[in-house]
Structures are given as C-alpha cells and as structure tokens.
Amino acid sequence: MTVQKSVLDLISRLQIEHHTAVVFISHDLGVVKCIADNVLVMQQGVAREYDSADKIFNDPSTSYTKGLIACKPENTNKKYRLTTVDQVIYGETLSLLRPPTNRNDGQVIYRVEGLKKSYGKRASIFGGKSEIIKAVNNVSFEIRKGETLGLVGESGCGKSTLSKIITGLLIADAGVLIYNGVDISGYSMKDWRQLRGRIQFIFQDPFSALNPKHSVKKVLEEVLTKHQVSLNKQERESLCNKLIIDVGLSVDSLYKYPHQFSGGQRQRVVIARALAANPEFIIADESVSALDVSVQAQVLNLLNDLKAEYNLTFLFISHDLSVVNYMSDRVMVMREGEIVEYGTAEEIYTNPRHSYTQKLLDSVY
Ligand SMILES: Nc1ncnc2c1ncn2[C@@H]1O[C@H](COP(=O)(O)OP(=O)(O)OP(=O)(O)O)[C@@H](O)[C@H]1O
Ligand SMILES: [Mg+2]
Numbered sequence: 579m580t581v582q583k584s585v586l587d588l589i590s591r592l593q594i595e596h597h598t599a600v601v602f603i604s605h606d607l608g609v610v611k612c613i614a615d616n617v618l619v620m621q622q623g624v625a626r627e628y629d630s631a632d633k634i635f636n637d638p639s640t641s642y643t644k645g646l647i648a649c650k651p652e653n654t655n656k657k658y659r660l661t662t663v664d665q666v667i668y669g670e671t672l673s674l675l676r677p678p679t680n681r682n683d684g685q686v687i688y689r690v691e692g693l694k695k696s697y698g699k700r701a702s703i704f705g706g707k708s709e710i711i712k713a714v715n716n717v718s719f720e721i722r723k724g725e726t727l728g729l730v731g732e733s734g735c736g737k738s739t740l741s742k743i744i745t746g747l748l749i750a751d752a753g754v755l756i757y758n759g760v761d762i763s764g765y766s767m768k769d770w771r772q773l774r775g776r777i778q779f780i781f782q783d784p785f786s787a788l789n790p791k792h793s794v795k796k797v798l799e800e801v802l803t804k805h806q807v808s809l810n811k812q813e814r815e816s817l818c819n820k821l822i823i824d825v826g827l828s829v830d831s832l833y834k835y836p837h838q839f840s841g842g843q844r845q846r847v848v849i850a851r852a853l854a855a856n857p858e859f860i861i862a863d864e865s866v867s868a869l870d871v872s873v874q875a876q877v878l879n880l881l882n883d884l885k886a887e888y889n890l891t892f893l894f895i896s897h898d899l900s901v902v903n904y905m906s907d908r909v910m911v912m913r914e915g916e917i918v919e920y921g922t923a924e925e926i927y928t929n930p931r932h933s934y935t936q937k938l939l940d941s942v943y
Contacts, residue, residue, distance in 0.1 A: 605870035649875035651904035677886035693753030715915035728906030746770030775805035778852035782864035842873035
C-alpha cells in the first residue's frame with residue numbers, strides 16, 4: 579500500500595509537470611477512483627459505462643459497475659458474505675450471513691517463538707559491501723484453532739519468508755515452533771513430510787503452482803494417494819468429484835488442464851488441491867491479490883465456506899488491508915522482519931497504536 583501510494587503520487591506529479599494524458603488500467607477501483615478524471619468500465623470486451631469518475635463512483639448507471647463497487651470487502655459488514663457482481667446484476671440484494679467459525683475455546687494450534695531468518699546478500703560484481711538481510715527478526719505469535727489470523731505488511735517485509743518457515747519449506751536460523759503441542763523446531767525436511775498433509779499452502783500465482791502437463795484430476799489424485807493413503811480407487815474418484823464441486827467448479831473441469839481455466843478458476847483448482855490433503859491449517863499467501871474484485875469476492879466467500887465445512891484454521895497473508903480486515907479474527911502487522919502490532923482486527927483497524935499501522939491505513943484508497 580505504501581509503495582503503491584508513492585508510485586501513484588509520482589505519476590500524478592509527472593502528469594502535472596509534463597502536461598501528460600494518462601490511461602491508467604487497473605482492477606483496483608479504489609486506485610482508479612483516486613487517480614482518474616474519467617472512467618471507462620469494460621466487461622467481456624464491451625464498454626459498459628463511460629463517464630466522470632465522480633458520476634461512476636457515486637451514481638453508477640449499470641448494474642455491472644454497481645456490482646463492482648458493492649463486492650469490495652470494505653463495503654461489507656464482516657457478519658455478511660461478500661456481495662458478488664452476479665447478485666447485483668440479477669437483482670438479488672439479499673445480504674447473506676457468513677458461516678459461523680468453529681471456536682475451540684482458544685486452543686492454540688501453532689505457537690512460534692523468537693523466529694529468525696537472515697539472507698546473506700553478496701557484494702555485486704560492481705563492488706559494494708556484502709550485507710545481511712534480516713527477513714524475519716525475532717517473531718513470536720500464536721494461532722488459535724479455528725481462527726483466521728491475518729498478516730499484513732508492505733512488500734519485502736518478510737511475510738513469505740515467515741510463511742515458508744512455518745510450513746517447513748525453509749529452515750529458520752533460530753526460534754521455536756510448537757505445532758499442536760509438539761516441538762517441531764528441529765524437524766528436518768524429511769520429518770516435515772509427515773506434517774505436509776496437515777499444513778497446506780495456497781500460493782499467490784496459481785499458474786506457476788500447477789504442472790501444466792497434468793489434468794486437474796491427476797493433480798488431485800496425486801495429493802490423495804500421498805496424503806490420504808487409506809482411500810481405495812473408488813473413494814479417491816468420488817472425493818475428486820466432491821472437491822471440485824466444493825470449490826464451485828463442474829465435474830468436467832477434472833479433465834481440463836491449467837491453461838484452460840481463467841485466473842479465478844485456477845485459484846479454485848489450487849484451493850481444491852490444498853483441501854485434498856485433508857489439512858487442518860492453511861496458509862494463504864497473497865492468494866487473491868492477482869484476482870479482480872468480482873472474482874476476489876467469490877474466492878473469499880469460498881474460503882470462508884470451506885473453513886466452516888472443513889473445520890480449518892487460516893493464516894491469511896495480504897498487502898490489502900481491507901481484505902485482511904474482512905477475513906481475519908486477529909491481525910499481525912509486520913515491518914522489516916518484525917511484528918510491530920498484533921491484536922483483534924477491530925482493535926487494529928479502529929484504534930491502531932503503532933505509527934506504522936497508521937501509515938499503512940492512511941495509504942489505503
Ligand atoms: N532467497 C532469498 N535470497 C536473498 N534474499 C531474499 C530471498 N528471499 C527473500 N529475500 C529478501 O528477504 C526480504 C523478505 O522477503 P519476503 O519474500 O519474505 O517478503 P514479502 O513480505 O513476502 O514481500 P511481498 O509482499 O513482495 O511478497 C526481502 O528483502 C527479500 O529481498
Ligand atoms: Mg510474499
């Protein structure tokens with residue numbers, strides 16, 4: 579958010595200095611609202627609406643634009659599901675309640691203490707000193723069973739490094755990891771293999787996360803044979819069908835390949851793959867950041883539905899504060915490898931105590 583704000587400020591400044599016209603293309607409505615004089619709304623190759631930004635955002639004339647504005651997380655009370663664009667287009671104005679979360683009396687699923695990870699940066703061939711980047715610097719927190727813990731912070735603050743350590747994809751330099759009461763700090767990559775089924779990762783870029791040569795069925799079956807070994811062929815078959823329907827895709831999607839899906843559909847395939855391992859804890863690292871607001875609303879609703887149905891716990895990572903606020907029970911704010919603020923989503927968003935949190939909130943459009 580802070581990086582975005584400085585880039586937008588720069589564009590605006592250059593535009594004034596050089597008297598330049600700018601065509602600014604984005605799926606982020608907040609940014610468009612802030613930067614544009616006039617707005618063109620496109621859908622499926624057709625110009626739906628073309629007017630002043632003021633008119634478009636305050637008095638949109640098409641249901642598509644109305645839907646785009648309605649489906650943004652900051653326009654929804656957390657008790658309700660996100661409105662989808664289709665709902666607005668087809669005139670369904672009913673606000674549906676979000677499924678209740680399964681609270682397990684604050685039982686801690688994961689406890690992390692004093693976690694540290696540095697990367698050595700070699701001096702470049704052009705000289706300069708080598709330096710150490712403290713990507714994760716003395717981080718401690720706990721995740722309670724059934725909750726969604728949000729993690730926000732600007733690009734490069736260490737979010738992905740932290741999530742890779744707690745999923746065993748990266749070994750920490752120091753610190754203690756306690757998963758379901760068991761000290762797993764000393765686990766080798768091999769030891770981690772037995773935990774992989776319990777802890778799953780949903781990546782940012784679903785395209786690179788899927789093998790382009792494997793059909794969805796093959797992707798899911800691979801996970802099922804590895805992590806749910808007791809199933810026979812027939813049980814695997816019916817579970818593949820259930821998973822693909824649970825994530826809102828049709829059964830014939832099982833026979834398709836990654837390139838045959840849209841971005842939002844591919845994200846659903848990656849979610850189905852994570853569920854196939856029958857996990858209890860899921861880490862979603864920027865998993866909706868590449869999606870436009872209407873698809874994002876569908877995927878966020880889906881994650882909350884699945885969380886209730888499969889009794890999941892989430893670590894939800896994003897640089898989008900309104901998305902994190904909507905999704906999370908509690909939120910951690912990370913800056914340069916450290917957690918600078920940690921509390922309920924409500925506390926953090928209505929009464930931020932740290933100046934950095936304030937700065938992040940101020941950069942939201
Ligand atoms: N493999 C690596 N080698 C060296 N430095 C790295 C490596 N991976 C990450 N870093 C550095 O560590 C810091 C934290 O990176 P990380 O990917 O955890 O950030 P992030 O918060 O996930 O950022 P983003 O929001 O852009 O995804 C950054 O300064 C990054 O340049
Ligand atoms: Mg990252």
